[in-house]
Amino acid sequence: MTEQKYTTDDARGTNYHLMLGDSCERLAEIDDNSVDMSVCSPPFDSLFTYSPSMRDLGNSANRGQFLDHYRFIVEHQLRTMKPGRIAAIHVQQLTTTKSTHGHVGMSDFRGDVIRLFQDVGWIFHGEATIWKDPQAQSIRTKAFSLAFQTKNRDSAHVRPALADYLLLFRKPGENAVKIPHLPDTGEVTNNDWIEWAGPIWYDEHSDDDEQRFGPIWTSIKESGTLNGRMGRENADERHIAPLQLEFIRRCILLYSNPGELVLSPFGGIGSEPYVAVKNGRRAVSCELKPSYWQSAVKVMQDLEADMSTPSLMDVM
Template structure:
């Protein structure tokens, strides 16, 4: 018997000096946040039904169709718009989704990235920019066991192969004037001109000398330097056999978003808290953070990660005066 309709719905919350982690459904718990209270949101929503995160029917990852997923996700996107301050950003991490022959009748791709963009625009967000995150094709082939990346497929029939799937950062802005500037000049701020040269291209030249160039000599819109292994420990968040996947967002990805589009002391939101990566990196960078997570085991792991970080940040260093 499926447990999807019998999984208990539990709410709770935990708080630290600069963070709050709410356990529950984002569709409901976001309603607790006041209007125009969030300076930046960073999150990686479930990729449609690509992964199973929990058995709950409240889980976006358990949507029976793309249409149902987008209808469900709309509630969260609307709340994000309501709670975000005018002129401020939402940073959304997505990936295109591959079809399955057994389910879709063919092997190909669906435009999940485009569907998310259109959803945000329909709610009232301004689609402000995007970045392509380079992924290692060989690492992706090993991790996903994709036949479309396999040497055997190339050698047997190259019509069966395609390039690896990139990640994308989608940047949305709430309409209105930003009342508090986020300066990054030589006297204040955390993003140097050299940082911006790399990130605005956006290419990380320290990984590939000179960056990647198009045929006409222009820099490609790709972020390098986001290490796939640069994540919090996902193992602590696993719970029984009701999931096939847990994928914490890379800390380097979060770090760039937080540094670029928020000031120290400002409030960063993630509606899909997972094991706390977005909160962790935000607090580490001197921000305040609030997250919501549906699954209790992920929520507990997030609270542990944030509690540990808080202890580390408060510990005296060798250079502190006695």
């Protein structure tokens, strides 16, 4: 691939600021202790290729290089976050391949991210597992370890499907502005918390209640994302993976107040800023790839226009 020319730009609206550029550099423009919460899905090591830029974390040569690169961003997140506040990180475990690693197995990406955040100075605050449909994953990824043929021939080679994970990290210090959710007036009801406090969050397609044990999230719909075709360029990428909107919404409602600032260091096509502003927050994000950033700008401009249009009740 041809190296992508590095460019920077900015787009601002009433409640958002979208930065185009390298998060390792551009996050330095955000003031210390100014962010109220952060939510994002970083590149999963070198699992996907998003762009031809060597600044892209997804183009790291190995796990060590990825973590060294990612450290700059994690440090900026800690610096800009207010004390006592939360960063919500979406990750997945990764597999190894015989051609690259010499064996077929698993790699503890989730654990490496946890250890990186702790090493930088974050407190590991909690986590939840997000259930994935093994049949859908088998069809989508053509995973040898999930195939019926593998089970039928030699089940020593099968393994469960890969889950997603929500990792929560807290900046040391006391939270100066509380985030109250009263049962009758808060954005998160007691019934919401009964479900959201569960350690496993199920896709809403999992409707076999008899198979569920304990409180679980039941509506993280895997397809509930912004338009996956946005920002796609055939010449320089194999994959686009917008984060589920309901995942983002719950994190934002739980860990921020209306009017507060939400940061996404990997803005992509605008999922996190979109959910933040739609739910009455302010947003700042950074994205390296110009086509993704341009899609995010369009998303936010459309959202701002929709939110400023009076409803029929307003007119009446």
